[in-house]
Amino acid sequence: MTTTALPGFADAVHDAQGSFRKLLEAMAHPGRIVTVPGPRAVPQGLDPATASLLLTLCDGETPVWLDAAAEAVAGWLAFHTGAPVASATGVAAFAVALAPLQMPALDGFDWGTDEVPEASTTLIVQVKALADDAGWTLRGPGIATQARLSVAGLSQNWCTDRRAMQAAFPRGVDVVFTCGHRVAALPRTTIMES
Amino acid sequence: MNAMTEPVAEDGYNFAFLDEQTKRMIRRAILKAVAIPGHQIPFGSREMPLSYGWGTGGIQVTAAVIGRDDTLKVIDQGADDTTNAVSIRGFFRRMTGVATTERTDQATIVQTRHRIPETRLAEGQVIVYQVPIPEPLRWLEPRETETCKMHGLAEYGAMHVKLYEDIVRYGRIETAYDYPVMVNGRYLMRPSPIPKFDNPKMDRMPALQLFGAGREKRIYAVPPYTSVKSLDFEDHPFEVERWEHCCALCGSNDSFLDEIVVDDSGNRAFVCSDTDYCGERRAQGHQGAGMPAGYGQAAADGAAPGRKGD
């Protein structure tokens, strides 16, 4: 079976809705780890959650930037969503990084403008491990007091850049981490303490 | 299977009326709205089978969010039985088949016009507000191009000046509903035309708050536990409406009361605007002083539109 011929969601309407609702929960509660329904099969290299989010969010109106490790899924993505591949990080609605350590610097993506901050890129970063009992201490909208999130395989620079980005609000990028069937979000409002 | 072929509901429409492409577009806007609390996201609002101004923004947001497992409550003026609430609830029942409820604590999604329920909303619930005019600066500056810049620069001095002029002129801020709020210390936002009585409920609310303006094509949001402050001044702190009465039905002295003209000579009674809250209190044994004698007998069977010749 070729990559493109792999089946998508078992139920395009309700799986997309279920996946979106979980992502919305994650985005509304930064740091919280949620589980999303996966498609019936995933192309090699993609975790079910990554594939699920792409099927849920992308279409012909959303250019998607793929890192080198994700390039092989371009055909699958185009077949199932019609999303064009973005030639550069700065023009992508979504960016998919399967190799977080090699990820371009955060300021290489579109942060939007002060007037149109929603024009920013949303990053989907697939990681080796996610945990909510260690790691960064998070505060901000969506968090009652504080939350924890530990993400494996990010560079120290990435964390420094992410903290620096906080000063640019409302400009910035929202980040969604995926791991297996699990998802956690780090919208631009979230303050990473340590 | 190609993602473009969707299962179709029995009556020829997709689940929740909107096509999947439209839902994706709205869902992306909602995610951005949650990530930038209080900021209005333009979206490709569709022409719905209900009139603009009658809740098309809220309906589109609800349609993009709702799933088979949800339980939906729809209120207008706090009541589940007002005609437009009945109509919108009927639309979703027909287009999704989901369970509906009048109980605030049993709903997963509450779509509302003009009120926030008295029963405190909990984490995991979503409240969807129908918004007529999303732009808080609109009465001060009609031009979109200008208000965009003002939000970009967080240049909200004009609103403070306007409120202060009220104080100078009337001795108080005369805005009674749709009272402007500051979200997360950054964006000035319209809470939709809820009475200012409801404003404090928005602050650090555990539920997710989504706002849809269909005609004006904007979506915005307040995530859970987010600061929502009504604008005020040190010497004129924000205050909410108070009544000298209790609810005539349930005796509540802390809910928003509707003033009902009970007879032709203009006598009034005061009852809870939130019909579920009032009913629940009465079920628990709370009682008010009662409606005036004779009131409601003709209204009790008022469901017929009252046609000529009857």
Place this chain on the structure above:
Amino acid sequence: MYVAVKGGERAIANAHAWLAEERRGDPGVPELSIAQIREQQRLAVDRVMTEGSLYDPDLAALALKQARGDQVEAIFLLRAYRTTLARFGASLPLETGRMTVRRRVSAIFKDVPGGQVLGPTFDYTHRLLDFTLAANGEPPAAPVAEAPLADTLPPVIDVLNRERLIEAEVVPADEAPPADLTREPLRFPASRAMRLQNLARGDEGFLLALGYSTQRGYGRNHPFAGEIRFGEVTVELEAPELGFAVELGDIELTECQMVNQFAGSKTEPPQFTRGYGTSFGHGERKAMAMALVDRSLRAAELGEEVSSPAQDTEFVLYHSDNVEAQGFVQHLKLPHYVDFQSELTVIRAMRRAAAQTAEAALAEAAE
């Protein structure tokens, strides 16, 4: 006895049943068929198609029947149906120069190549009620010209084009295809393509009043009706898998090319400018009003002072849509008693405070 308004599903269902009965009217009078509306109320059908942004005479006729002849309601019905339709693609630009013309008039030359063609028009009818129509009389057959019109008539504006007396309308090769206003929100500054889309869907009465206001001096732009034409044009769709365009069929269309006040600069010699209007079917009033407003919305681009309502892009584009406008105006019918209660509370408190102040002043004066 005053009865508080409480709605219910039964009230709504009963109201709709009553509406259906009113729609039918006296059952002793034969019911209208869709074909009758389509054929005999054609201009109403055309307006509903134009402002409904959907070319389908049968559906527009159905909408008019369902709406009891209310045009804005019919437009709303058609739009709400249109929004559920899948989009297969965008047609190639219509070649109105190749229109099979039924009517073509120009006000700027006495005669034009191909001639002035009055066609089926209300112009020059004396507006006297025709009582023979009340008696269901068949009209006498219209005389047929000895020689048919040429297959296509060259656009009058080409005459000015050749002399370069009018601004050229060159589409830049790299211009992105226009966005679809029914899928994307309006954003400013709005391109001319977006403005024209908005105006084409815009309420005829609103555009008529705005266009009229420019003639009365609120942003005057010296219009001449360069050409108004009505007839059939072919709709073609590029089929990527075939590599060529396929004809989808013919539609009736009205087009107005307005020739306006000239402009020039140090680099450009003076030239006339343009305003453009169009409508589905036969809709001259709409097309002409649209052309006037299109031109007035170009004021800033042409270096003219923007001082009048018809030149104010945000004002015009945000208020032209009758489906939006009818909804918001009529939503005032919905209960607003919660907000009104808030206002009552505030106004009573303010009056109490004012009375106390007055009393205190009186007491002070008495001392």
